[in-house]
């Protein structure tokens with residue numbers, strides 16, 4: 118991402134309407150960068166300056182103060198001709214499609230191509246047909262806009278804005294005249310096409326249903342840019358309610374981190390919850406005498422820090438910015454985190470589910486350090502944690518092995534011998550596992566294993582199929598597979 122071409126670069130931009138006494142500042146000290154392929158959503162109350170900003174970027178107005186560069190060219194002080202020239206790089210989509218009623222769908226689209234210098238009419242026809250196919254309107258080539266639905270018209274507008282493969286697509290409330298489903302479809306389509314042709318997109322919207330498509334959400338309030346805290350929270354926490362932010366004494370804040378910087382250190386006390394807004398982080402787990410082990414990789418929309426907050430108060434892993442990435446995180450203090458959790462069953466369920474997956478992943482990764490992290494995550498996320506009461510039997514000698522067991526908490530006793538003459542052979546504790554050696558070729562258990570005589574035990578249980586896929590799909594070499602299989606129980 119860091120190397121992508123910068124399409125829009127704005128520094129300390131101010132904009133005013135009116136003159137003298139009546140002059141009113143509508144944009145203040147705007148700073149914004151948009152890179153190729155980025156899909157950026159602008160939100161904010163009505164009258165906050167969104168359309169004004171978009172029209173400045175779109176070269177429909179002249180810059181008053183500050184710097185606005187598009188594709189490296191400074192537009193403060195640009196001539197009318199330069200602005201017109203620059204507009205050739207844009208696709209512009211407005212609230213209601215500005216199609217010409219007396220031209221067919223095909224003619225409307227072809228017109229935007231013919232405004233470009235380098236297309237023959239034949240090429241223009243082929244491109245028009247292709248883009249109409251892409252927006253699902255191949256049969257409407259000869260229809261007039263008056264005979265299309267609102268959603269179809271907006272799809273034509275998108276086709277017409279994107280057919281020239283513009284470097285930048287600007288859209289001002291493109292879903293305002295559509296119902297919710299049609300609105301989402303139209304923007305999803307725009308998202309797909311823009312990504313395919315590496316266009317940057319800047320879209321103004323109030324439509325909450327499309328926020329998840331954004332690579333970044335920027336909030337405009339009273340002419341100033343800020344982080345869209347509420348929108349970002351509503352994307353990540355399914356039961357988020359704006360009113361909760363008002364109740365809390367602490368507010369979310371924004372922090373940025375450089376490539377390879379550590380955000381959270383394993384072992385440190387936990388007091389914050391993090392939502393990843395931009396960039397990539399890697400999760401490592403450290404054990405004594407071993408190099409740190411990569412266990413997970415997170416990107417925009419993921420969160421971290423909940424394990425420490427909900428389980429014992431200490432960080433159970435280290436979170437580090439991935440190489441060549443820059444990270445922006447929303448930081449939420451424990452008080453606010455607990456407020457979110459306590460006020461929504463939905464949010465709580467989501468976080469508890471994720472917590473379970475992560476705890477399982479971390480246990481399994483500890484037990485099988487040489488297995489691919491991605492395979493561990495896939496299997497551990499589905500794994501169940503089962504509790505057995507003191508002394509109860511977990512597996513029985515002579516039964517065909519069909520599960521892998523990893524002890525999460527408590528102790529187990531291993532017995533061998535026949536029914537009348539059972540011998541306690543050894544003990545197993547948290548972190549140890551059994552069942553693996555018999556699983557691969559479906560042998561019988563050569564032992565009986567019970568929960569310890571005095572305590573409950575919690576075990577992670579993985580079925581045969583998942584366990585085999587874990588081992589077989591891993592990029593581990595044969596030695597590692599063999600060593601996993603040659604577990605101590607094999608020898609005991």
Ligand code: ADP
Pocket residue numbers: 134135143161162163164165166167168169170
């Ligand atoms: P938004 O798109 O966020 O609703 P706008 O950019 O349209 O906001 O408007 C920002 C502010 O500028 C508003 O207070 C609006 O009344 C004012 N404004 C917009 N256009 C003009 C204009 N041509 N002359 C004077 N004031 C304007």
Ligand code: MG
Pocket residue numbers: 167168169289
């Ligand atoms: Mg507007």
